[in-house]
Amino acid sequence: MIYDLIIVGSGSVGAAAGYYATEAGLSVLMIDSAHPPHNQGTHHGESRLIRHAYGEGERYVPLVLRAQTLWDELEQRAGERIMHRSGVLNLAPIQSSFIQNVIDSATQWQLNIEVMQPDEVRKRWPQINVPDGYLGVFEPQSGYLKCEQAVRSWIQLAEQAGCAQLFNCPVSQIGREGDLQQVTTIDGIYRGRKMLISAGTWVGKLVPDLPVAPTRKVFAWYQADGRYSENNKFPGFTVEMPDGSQFYGFPADNNALKVGRHDGGQLMQQPEDRKPFGTVAADGSEAFGFLRQFYLASVSVFMAKPAATISARTKILLSTPCQANPIGC
Numbered sequence: 001m002i003y004d005l006i007i008v009g010s011g012s013v014g015a016a017a018g019y020y021a022t023e024a025g026l027s028v029l030m031i032d033s034a035h036p037p038h039n040q041g042t043h044h045g046e047s048r049l050i051r052h053a054y055g056e057g058e059r060y061v062p063l064v065l066r067a068q069t070l071w072d073e074l075e076q077r078a079g080e081r082i083m084h085r086s087g088v089l090n091l092a093p094i095q096s097s098f099i100q101n102v103i104d105s106a107t108q109w110q111l112n113i114e115v116m117q118p119d120e121v122r123k124r125w126p127q128i129n130v131p132d133g134y135l136g137v138f139e140p141q142s143g144y145l146k147c148e149q150a151v152r153s154w155i156q157l158a159e160q161a162g163c164a165q166l167f168n169c170p171v172s173q174i175g176r177e178g179d180l181q182q183v184t185t186i187d188g189i190y191r192g193r194k195m196l197i198s199a200g201t202w203v204g205k206l207v208p209d210l211p212v213a214p215t216r217k218v219f220a221w222y223q224a225d226g227r228y229s230e231n232n233k234f235p236g237f238t239v240e241m242p243d244g245s246q247f248y249g250f251p252a253d254n255n256a257l258k259v260g261r262h263d264g265g266q267l268m269q270q271p272e273d274r275k276p277f278g279t280v281a282a283d284g285s286e287a288f289g290f291l292r293q294f295y296l297a298s299v300s301v302f303m304a305k306p307a308a309t310i311s312a313r314t315k316i317l318l319s320t321p322c323q324a325n326p327i328g329c
């Protein structure tokens with residue numbers, strides 16, 4: 001059989017593409033080396049922030065708003081809760097270009113934000129200890145997504161729509177046969193008129209010339225009581241520290257507050273470099289300075305969730321600094 005489209009890698013991007021392409025009437029084959037969602041993908045780790053007012057620049061806003069529409073649509077079609085409108089609070093020194101971009105992009109696209117002085121932030125969320133000289137920008141319409149649930153739902157919807165799916169089947173080679181795309185797997189060779197390569201972190205193994213830099217990133221869960229929960233209106237957050245380092249996090253779920261560092265990480269050459277959480281000395285402690293400075297003592301005890309604390313980010317090196325994901329953390 002010759003497919004209209006073969007998708008190599010069925011994680012966040014590939015699973016969504018498989019669903020929408022099948023819905024559009026194409027004959028589609030989705031392939032993955034594992035069975036998404038799984039703990040080796042970039043989609044691993046329960047949750048992802050979605051921000052609308054965008055510190056990386058207003059040019060991303062139309063993409064993010066379109067993505068939000070599709071997330072809401074997915075939630076409806078799947079009948080599962082995927083989007084949590086907890087709101088996101090961005091905190092940064094007043095002179096930060098990031099926070100200025102958040103404000104500018106909201107102004108340009110008429111997004112609903114609240115610009116807050118440190119005392120206003122402290123009054124609204126006494127759990128957060130914001131230093132003077134900072135600015136808070138809260139956007140109530142954004143929040144976070146249940147990323148693994150989203151991948152699961154797309155795959156299920158794609159299958160129901162008639163999409164062929166081949167999982168636990170690595171693609172070892174891609175090539176062409178005349179006008180057709182050819183995909184070689186341990187299961188045999190498949191052919192399609194078009195091919196989408198959405199293989200995430202190790203896409204360079206299939207397309208060696210792509211300028212990607214796989215980076216090991218970790219996040220961790222910290223013990224926190226109900227004051228930090230979404231029920232108590234505690235938001236998702238991004239924080240720029242006085243030294244420029246950046247942290248992000250989510251409202252506590254089951255008394256565990258998830259926090260990650262946005263910058264930094266360790267460059268990886270091979271999949272073996274994706275070492276378990278705790279292998280790098282800073283893994284468990286990199287957020288301590290941030291937690292001490294921005295939170296009251298109640299968030300202090302590190303709670304490892306060993307199976308769910310490492311993920312790998314693919315940095316795409318473009319001429320302008322830009323993360324791979326336009327709806328990024």
Ligand SMILES: Cc1cc2nc3c(=O)[nH]c(=O)nc-3n(C[C@H](O)[C@H](O)[C@H](O)COP(=O)(O)OP(=O)(O)OC[C@H]3O[C@@H](n4cnc5c(N)ncnc54)[C@H](O)[C@@H]3O)c2cc1C
Nearest residue numbers: 009011012013032033041042049171199200325327328329
């Ligand atoms: C620590 C961290 C925090 C993040 N925070 C946020 C956030 O807050 N908000 C946000 O929007 N984004 C965030 N991101 C980014 C977001 O998670 C990714 O952009 C997104 O998951 C990328 O999806 P993908 O489909 O490219 O990769 P993946 O979801 O990893 O999918 C790639 C798939 O390809 C498969 N594959 C690879 N090689 C082969 C092969 N040879 N043959 C067959 N299959 C193959 C893999 O098994 C995998 O399932 C974060 C990422 C990380 C790592």
